[in-house]
Amino acid sequence: MPLAPELHTFADAQELVLAAADLLVQLGQRAIAERNRFLVALSGGSTPKALYATLTSPTIARRLDWAKVHFFFGDERCVPPEHHESNFGLAQAMLFAPLHIPPSSIHRIQGEDLPEAAAISYETLLRRLTATPEEQWPVFDLVLLGMGDDGHTASLFPGTPAVSESTRWVVPSSAPQGPRSRITITLGVINHASVILFLVTGHNKATVVQRILEHRGDDPIPYPAALVRPEHGRLLWYLDYAAASKLTTTPPHSTSQEDP
Numbered sequence: 001m002p003l004a005p006e007l008h009t010f011a012d013a014q015e016l017v018l019a020a021a022d023l024l025v026q027l028g029q030r031a032i033a034e035r036n037r038f039l040v041a042l043s044g045g046s047t048p049k050a051l052y053a054t055l056t057s058p059t060i061a062r063r064l065d066w067a068k069v070h071f072f073f074g075d076e077r078c079v080p081p082e083h084h085e086s087n088f089g090l091a092q093a094m095l096f097a098p099l100h101i102p103p104s105s106i107h108r109i110q111g112e113d114l115p116e117a118a119a120i121s122y123e124t125l126l127r128r129l130t131a132t133p134e135e136q137w138p139v140f141d142l143v144l145l146g147m148g149d150d151g152h153t154a155s156l157f158p159g160t161p162a163v164s165e166s167t168r169w170v171v172p173s174s175a176p177q178g179p180r181s182r183i184t185i186t187l188g189v190i191n192h193a194s195v196i197l198f199l200v201t202g203h204n205k206a207t208v209v210q211r212i213l214e215h216r217g218d219d220p221i222p223y224p225a226a227l228v229r230p231e232h233g234r235l236l237w238y239l240d241y242a243a244a245s246k247l248t249t250t251p252p253h254s255t256s257q258e259d260p
């Protein structure tokens with residue numbers, strides 16, 4: 001029986017990323033203590049910027065053994081790594097470089113390659129680095145996700161074939177705007193993670209947040225983010241008050257950090 005989603009609301013994006021950074025550090029400490037490595041998949045988009053800035057602040061950064069953290073990506077735009085729209089490029093500048101993460105711990109999607117080739121080679125890489133004998137899917141310690149105001153997450157956009165992919169781990173996909181050509185991990189990968197953490201901020205996402213989190217019954221809703229339902233792990237939604245403003249059953253409130 002899947003665990004119920006855990007909802008936390010925060011006054012603003014800064015409080016939210018502080019809590020997210022704290023959770024990441026605690027999950028990392030635990031994974032490293034138990035398995036000597038921490039496998040985390042980063043999200044794309046703009047929300048991670050503030051998280052990266054928080055993770056590199058001295059008070060947070062000194063709490064984790066970054067040499068044992070392996071960074072992956074949930075999605076990538078089909079652009080070269082130095083392009084301003086590259087998810088890797090943002091992480092490289094704001095997270096990996098400041099923390100001196102060795103290249104051998106950074107596992108990027110090659111957005112400069114043809115999409116099908118990039119998807120196949122990233123799946124091959126994931127199979128090599130994350131597969132366990134017991135599971136046919138990778139088990140990330142943490143998958144970070146954002147959500148667009150159309151309900152997309154990673155690069156799983158409403159109504160596109162990537163959303164219904166059930167066997168491949170990584171596929172090419174297509175966005176309605178911005179850099180259209182993308183590579184994304186699939187729902188099977190996301191849903192087998194130990195912890196999935198959505199970071200969602202802003203009024204523009206409040207309607208979709210409400211429809212997903214207060215959805216009752218079996219009628220389908222057209223948002224890929226609603227299909228994130230972990231098989232065995234935890235699902236957390238961190239919302240700022242603006243993103244939570246249309247929820248009716250859980251009034252926005254500030255939460256203290258719980259034991260991860």
Ligand SMILES: O=C1O[C@H](COP(=O)(O)O)[C@@H](O)[C@H](O)[C@H]1O
Pocket residue numbers: 043044045046047048074075076145146147148152153154155
């Ligand atoms: O395009 C993307 O957007 C979503 C949401 O991003 P945000 O800018 O609203 O934070 C993100 O989850 C995804 O990885 C990214 O490629």
